[in-house]
Amino acid sequence: MDPAMQLQTTRGWYDKLRPVRVDLVGDYAGEEFFLIDGDSLLRWVFGDERIDFDTGFQLLHAVYVVESFLQQLSSRRCRFSVVFLEISRNACIPCSPAAEQNAWKYLFARSAIIEHMKRIDHPQGLVSTFGSLADPEFRRYLDSTRPYFVMYHDGSDAGRSKQKAHEKPDWEAEGANQRESGSDMEDKDATDSPPTGYVDSDLDGLFNQEGLLKAGIREWMSLGFSIALMNEVVFKDSKIFTYVLETNLYTLEPVDIRANPAGTPPPGPEYSRTPDWKPLRSARERLAVATVAHVLQLDEGKHGDLAAIFLIHIILLSQLTLPARFLAPFDVDEAVSAAISPAQDFLKRLVIASGDLLGIGAVSLEDAQNDLCDYVDGRLLLKLILTPEELSEEAKQKFSILANHVEALCGKRPELPVLSKSVDLSFIELPVVRRRKILAFSNPAFDKYLKDIRLPIDIMAEEGSEDHEEEDDQTYYEKTHWHNPRNPLVTARIRAQRALPKPVAKVRGAVAVAPSAKPQTEDQERAARRAGGRARKWEQIYLNQMYQYASSLTDSIDGSLNPKLVTVEEKAKKPQAAGKKTTVKEEKNAKPNKKDGPSKGKGSGKLSAADIISQNNATKKAGREAKLHDSWKSVCDEVANVKDDESAISRLEIWLAASQKAISAGVAENKEWPFIEAEARLYKIQLLQRIWAGYCKRGEQEHGYAAASALFNEARLALFSGGMTRKVHQILSNVFEAFGILKPPSDPLTSLPDRKVLFAKLWDGRCESADTRLGMTSEEFQLLHCGPWMDRNMDSRPDPRVPFKPDGWQRRVLDELDENNSLFVVAPTSAGKTFIAFYAMEKVLKESDEGVLVYVAPTKALVNQIAAEVISRYKKNYRYAGKTVWAIHTRDYRMNNPNECQILITVPEILQIMLMSPPNAKSWTPRVKRIIFDEVHSIGNADDGIVWEQLLLLAPCPIIALSATVGNPEEFGSWLASAQRSVGVKLTVVQHPSRYSDLRKFVYIPRKGMTSFEGMPQKVSRFNQLEMADYVRAVHPVATLANTKRGIPNDMSLEPKDCLQLYWAMSKCQTSECPFPKVLDLKEVFGTEGKVITKAEVFKWEEKLKQVLHNWMKDAEPIFAEVTKLLAAEAVMKAVPDKEYEDGGDSGAPAEGSGPLLVDLPPPSCTRDYLEKTTLPLLQALHSANALPAILFSYDRLLCEKICAMLCSQLETAEKIWRENSPKWQKIIKDWEKYKADRGSRGAKKAKIILPPGSTKADMMRETAEHDSSFWSSFDPRHPSPEFSFADFKKHAKSDLQADIDNLIHWGIPEGLVHAFSRGIGVHHSGLNRKYRQAVEMLFRKGYLRVVIATGTLSLGINMPTRSSVFVGESVYLNSLNYRQAAGRAGRRGFDNLGNVVFHAFSPAKVERIMSSKLPSLIGHFPISTSLVLRLFILLHNSNESDHAKHTINTLLSQGKLVIGGGEFKEQVLHHLRFSIEFLRRQKLIGSNGRPLNFAGLTSHLYYVENSSFALHVLLCNGYMKELCKNINKSPDSVCLELMLVLANIFGREQKCFPRHKSLPPLPAAAAELLADQNERTLRTYVAYVESFVKSYCKNTDNVLPFSGLECGAKGTIEEPNVKSRSSFVALSGHGDNFTSVNDLTSSVRRGVLIDGASVPHLPADDSSTVNGYLYYFYIHGDVKKLDQHHGIQAGSVWFVLKDFSLVLAAIETGLTCFIRDGPGAYYDFKDEGDDVDGDIHEDDEDDKESVAASTTTDDGSSGVSSEAVDPGFKNVLKAVTILRKRFEEKFKKMWA
Secondary structure, three states: OOHHHHHHHHHHHHHOOOOEEEEHHHHHHOOOEEEEEHHHHHHHHHOOOOOOOOOOOEHHHHHHHHHHHHHHHHHOOOEEEEEEEHHHHHHHOOOOHHHHHOHHHHHHHHHHHHHHHHOOOOOOOOEEEEOOOOOHHHHHHHHHHOOOEEEEOOOOOOOHHHHHHHOOOOOOOOOHHHHHHOOOHHHOOOOOOOOOOOOOOOOOOOOOHHHHHHHHHHHHHHOOOEEEEHHHOEEEOOEEEEEEEOOOOOOOOOOOOOOOOOOOOOOOOOOOOOOOOOOOOEHHHHHHHHHHHHHHHHHOOOOHHHHHHHHHHHHHHHHOOOHHHOOOOEOOOHHHHHHHHHHHHHHHHHHHHHHHHHHHOOOOOOOOEOOHHHOOEHHHHHHHHHOOOOOOHHHHHHHHHHHHHHHHHHOOOOOOOOOOOOOOOOEOOOOOOOOOOEOOOOOHHHHHHHOOOOOOHHHEOOOOOOOOOOOOOOEOOEEEEEEEEEEEOOOOOOHHHOOOOOEEEEEOOEEEEOOOOOOOOHHHHHHHHHHHHHHHHHHHHHHHHHHHHHHOOOOOOOOOOOOEEOOHHHHHOOOOOOOOOOOHHHHHHOOOOHHHOOOOOOOOOOOOHHHHHHHHHHHHHHHHHHHHHHHHHHHHHHHHOOOOHHHHHHHHHHHHHHHHHHHHHOOOOOOOHHHHHHHHHHHHHHHHHHHHHHHHHOOOHHHHHHHHHHHHHHHHHHHOOOOOOHHHHHHHHHHHHHHOOOOOOOOOHHHOOOOOOOOOOOOOOOOOOOOOOOOOOHHHHHHHHOHHHOOOOOOOOOOOOOOOOOOHHHHHHHHHHHOOOEEEEEOOOOOOOHHHHHHHHHHHHHHOOOOEEEEEOOOHHHHHHHHHHHHHHEEOOOOOOOOEEEEEEOOOOEEOOHHHEEEEEEOHHHHHHHHOOOOHHHHOHHHEEEEEEOOHHHHHOOOOHHHHHHHHHHOOOOEEEEEOOOOOHHHHHHHHHHHHHOOOOOEEEEEOOOOOOEEEEEEEOOOEEEEEOOOOOOOOOOOOOHHHOOOEEEOOHHHHOOOHHHOOOOOOOOOHHHHHHHHHHHHHHOOOOOOOOHHHOHHHHHOOOOOOOOHHHHHHHHHHHHHHHHHHHHHOHHHHHHHHHHHHHHHHHHHOOOOOOOOOHHHOOOOOOOOOEEEEOOOOOOOHHHHHHHHHHHHHHHHHOOOOOEEEEOOOHHHHHHHHHHHHHHHHHHHHHHHHHOHHHHHHHHHHHHHHHHHHOOOOOOOOOOOOOOOOHHHHHHHHHHOOHHHHHHOOOOOOOHHHOOOOOOOOOHHHHHHHHHHHHHOOOOHHHHHHHHHOEEEEOOOOOHHHHHHHHHHHHHOOOOEEEEOHHHOOOOOOOEOEEEEEOOOOOOOHHHHHHHHOOEOOOOOOOEEEEEEEOOOHHHHHHHHHOOOOOOOOOOOOOHHHHHHHHHHHHHOOOOHHHHHHHHHHHOOOOOOOOOOOOHHHHHHHHHHHHHHHHHOOOEOOOOOEEOOHHHHHHOHHHHHHHHHHHHHHHOOHHHHHOOOOOOOHHHHHHHHHHHHHHHOOOOOEOOOOOOEOOOOOHHHHHHHHHHHHHHHHHHHHHHHHHHHHHOOOOOOEOOOOOOEOOOOOOOOOOOOOOEOHHHHOOOOOOOOOOHHHHHHHEOOOOOOOHHHOOOOOOOOHHHEEOHHHHHHHHOOHHHHHHHHOOOHHHHHHHHHHHHHHHHHHHHHHHHHHHHOOOOEEEOOOOOOOOOOOOOOOHHHHHHHHHHHHOOOOOOOOOOHHHOOHHHHHHHHHHHHHHHHHHHHHHHHHO
16 A cells, blocks of 8 residues: 555544543553553654754663653552564654654664663563564563553654644634634635655655554554553643543454564674673673674774774763763854764764664673663764863773773774864854842741742842832732622622621520611612522522432431431530430420329229339330230231232331331330340241242252342341240251251250240241252351341440441541541441541531531532531521521532531532631631541542642641542551641541442343343342343452452452352362462361351451462462462353343244343444443343342443433333233223223212132232222323333322422423433433432432433442442543442442442453552642642731631641652742742732732632633733723624634643644734743743752752663762753753753753642743634534534533633633722632523523622712722723623533523
8 A cells, every 4th residue: 555545544543533631540540550662652752852863862861751751650650561562663763854864873772772671670570572463472461461551652743843834724714804703714624635744765664653653553452452642641740641542343443463574683793702791890881892893893993993982982971970971062064064974974883783783682781780771972972073182091991991802802902092173163052041030028927938948149139130020019909709799708798688787696586687887779779689589589499409309318208307406505415325315305205194194993092103103104014015016916917918928028027127116216115026026037037938948949049049048147136136035946946957057056945035926827947848958058158148148247336426336447436536636537438437527517516606617528419418418417596697507619509608607518629719718717717627528539630639639738627538449548648647737636547448238240241132122020039139140240359350460459358258259269279389278268267067157257267368369469370360260260150141032033022021132242342232232131130130229330421311312212112012012001091091981970989890710819909909099090101111111100209200300391401311210210420400410319319210320420429329330331431449439339338238330331351450450549749839829828918917827828838748649848849939939929919028919819719720820910911901802892703702712722721632623723923922921931930940949959960860760970070060950861962051941941950859840830822733722613603513523522521621611701700800890909709600500590680780780889889999090901801801701601501501
């Protein structure tokens, strides 16, 4: 194929892929092992234009860049190896003509770097080389390492510069007239064909580097490996952002894997004698000697002088320090070129020969010093030729030694040449960054820290000097709320009472009112009343929703709530004893009751008061006992008449639960209860034995073990209960005998009371009708089948502080809370963490009416749930009006006043805002007593992780940090403890490793797919098990540990069944060399007496088994592999169904409810076709196995909705066909018509029911129920039939459901989603309306919805107890953390004894990977950002230097460890702080004493887009925005379009612009010039920072490679190095301290300086062609589909990216409003502005305007700010922003409506 055509084909394939931007560590792989393609790595490295591979040959600089990249990965705890494939060796060469000429340099650098990396000690083995992907050795390598993904370069930068010349930019063809009119410019697409790029005809068969790389990606993906794009990697804080290409059916299409052609190796050297390398300890010297000898031998000594110079250069590499090797850039004129040309030609021969010798292994390097990374320094060679210096005697002696070795090898001795200056060099004057001196700064709160840093005197700016700048006299004062200019802080905080009289206190039911300071105008009063009315109406609606939501979290049947009344006085009371708590109602009932008094018949004598009380008590007791006996007898009679044993068991369980509740409440007598309870259990045992016998008769013991285990559990509970009698004991002995196992040891028969059993149909415990023996020992049976029933007591004891028996770790938590200490609790889901938060809440409520507890949740869904929980638990009466128990505050809405509540539930961003808010510093913040951080592992999030970290550092009080998934709890706990010590609080780490309920994992891999569906069976045995379902394969956790290098995850848990299977496998695979420890034998651990095994005993056994397994994994890998294979094979064998389904055919349709018809399926994949054929059969399998309710987790929002629509469509279609052909349905319709006719006729009698002969009484009852009027009155043929719905119609009335549906449709929820409720299906993800999400949660908790399809929104703490968690389809975002969070929803404590985890549409390899993955470690960010420093000054200045502000500053700056997982960098941190202050001063954001200036408020509140906010400030302060918007009244369209262009260039830059996407038009020249100037100023500031820090602290030579730690060059220092701030390795390419950009500075600064690109605020001004233009073009066309087609933004992400920009516009508009109204520097507080996007609030626009007018004007109608104080130009800017925002919101709301 023609090379250009081949490249086009490859590009066409590649362009169909959908890359997803992720954080490799946090979002994707965690600490999973992955591969780096070596040639891709070198392609990325060699693309660094600073490396001199042209004039010079700076190999060590290239090695430094390689190691810097690897160190960046390693510092983030990545696990990787580098793989080089010889077939792709030419892909490392950059794509340019110059690179082609120097290809020999790149290829030798490749060989040298491989050799260098082989010598680096690395846990996984750092580097490996293979021929190609087809190499059998490589396939074995993949099998042993099992990499998670491959990091690869896609070659997209190859020829990008040519692309700019060949292809018109998107903006060029648009035309000025279209931009003026705002027409849809996207209709005109570029027609130029993309360039083919540079074709390297000499390197690889006419196929260029881009083609090589993209072809490599295709080959890797065809093998099933996902690709992380190396050329898109961005290191930011602790994150690694890049784009991932996930495998799918498209990428898995087989391709021809290229094989590396067998080449002829170059001939080896023919030395005169065998080399002796031992005298030469250096690998560099050995190779140099061998190469020089080989070349001289071939040339017959013709180039002896050049060979000698090369050897001198080799000697100097070890004798010169790196700074001494610096050679400044120089002009290469004709004279210079002539002088160096022979040397260049000879160097080429030497380097090629060196590469050949390395390749064939001609030089022994095993015992040599690893210095081959510094084999050649081309610029040092040029220095020796052009400007030589006298050699030292040491160098001459060393030359003599090397010359002797050369002579020994080839017989020709190089002679030491006479080096003389050959030409005069003309050094290039490089642009020097003008050193900027530091402006003075002094502030008492900061001075005590900054005085310790040593700033050189010569960099301080003197007053009046060129560097000194006068301050702008526009001080910033906080006067209003962030994000809402309508509410000045001096007014009332309650929105509904904005202008109404303010209530002060309640006095005897009346409210004392504060007198109004000034009479209000009529308009103001009317506006205030309207605003208050709307607010109250909304609050009433919202409160009603919250109360309904709260009732779903309780056991309330009628929706009523009974919260506990908390009073402050309760804190003085002593804790009550364990048991019943006295309630108000019970205290009232404790009064004497006349009816209970003694009878007054004849003969009754006069009794004392004590006798009367005693008689009364005896009478009541006898009455209660009689009632209990009567109730039990009645239930016995009722159950005896129930024919179905399972129904009878259910009736007994209901009675047991109700009776137990009555006993606990004191309604029933407690003395007789143990005996009656034992009898009830005995009755259940009789029924269970009958069911088990039925399974045995049918030969289905495997299916009936669930019934047998339930029987064993009931027998265990009865045997050790307080109601054991001799008769019951005898019956139980016979039961165990029938089982064929020993009865567990218990009390002797003689010690038991003799008591008659009450229920009539008593049996003796024997089973004569069938052989009911278990066929195994008691211990085996308990471990295999009774795990879910085992006693889970973990040192549980009664405690008066809580209404349950807390485990040992829970009591420790209570003790720490009572001591007011901080806590970090790590415990898995279902372990019992929930009570911690509510105990702390109640503690704060009891202490006072003023204390505040803040609950921080990561998601709004969790915020709503916690608020509802608080509503359902607590209430309190306050002395003053306006106080509330709880409040919600998120960026979308508020409920109740956050400043006047005691429990504030919020999200991290809002708490940070409140803690940094100056008005709160003296009033609210000192009242905060405790902060709870739920799901604290969210600190690892890419988006808001830094906010969590800052909050944990700045917390002014004790904290509680809760999580189930932290990979490094000890390290994280140590950091938290250090942070808390700085505020004088002790922090305790509490870890609990085990779940309460076990999780059983399955894979659903059907071999057949569905073609038709006949409905679900309505009667399902409670003893059906999921592992018995067809095509459902149980997965043993140990079977997933195929990769021994990964080890065993610390949190991998085994249920008892898993432990026994592992024990059997290990026993079978043991050898004499590797025996299984006898102490872990089953009989040794659990004995042979049939005793009852507890979960605690199994847990200890599990830990010891895993320890032996870990040892085998390390030391006996073959045996370990056999164990895993054995466990995997057993699971596969059990998954084979007993029978295959038929395809239908002549036999006709199957019976109703028998299941789907099936067809052959392709391999599992997350395609619509596959999911259509398999998802409904899976749900039917779950239904039939009693494994519903289930949550189906898919991390694609659109796929969640598509699955819902697909299921509903399939159910509706199947139901329609069934109704057309079903006699049952036709009979129902006929009877319903008759019912309607009968109801319509006067005096109609109930129709007589005629049953067929032989019908039983039960049939009569069932038929009567079906025809009862209550059934028919609610019957609607339009409603789904139960056979075709997953809903449990008993849990939610149809009328209530219809009301819910109508209400949600009224709020604009898509009807398809709402009507899915009737099918028992819901959807839940963050892009859905809050009301709909809450409806889904409530209906699911009620049990009505039994299938919910969700993203990760339901995995973070939401109370959605489910029996099964199903993962649908592989996803980039399904990592080890999300897997554990989502899987943990199954088997919640108190609901299920066992949870199911099912993988659907997964490849087996992915299942293994995700189950065996380890949790990622939490790594910190550098928390002191420039925005945070600005906010600290705002807090300090505007709170009048409050104690809280000073405390916050002291807390932050006195931290021992600022960064999680980092060391102590006190000097660097304080230096960075000082220059952040300098940056803010130069930006005119703060004054010399730290007072905020200008747009400080607006800039600080856009902290989450820091770089963009500072860029916006530059444009505002320098008059650009005023100039741009001056014609807003004349030409609003063109002004808004240009304003949108500017904002789109500044904000929303995270979306990648791939070549196929439409990029932005360039910034207007004036704006670009301002931003470029600002970047230059920023560069000067931070160059001064680096220079001052280096001068003060960096005294050592910068000569250590960052990854290997290898020292290069000679040791020692030189007095005045030419390069001080830049890395010595980078300086080898001729770069001095003349940094050209911020990126140049941060990526090449010398070792020891703490600085990275994320910590330096800057925004490129000239990269519009590489910025995705989605915001700009969406503003023009408003078409969501085009965002996907032209900008690569998937439909599921569109709402979120547009919402982010919507919030930015709201913040800018509000900031400008406050600036104009309140003056320069106005500060404002976030509230609700711009965030009502989910339909929660609907207010009248005209009323809003009137309200704003009333609230922003004074009595005389003025704005409150004199016209002289406000620049009128900013009013135009505000107007333009307002119009722009309105237009953007119209398109945005149209999209999400």
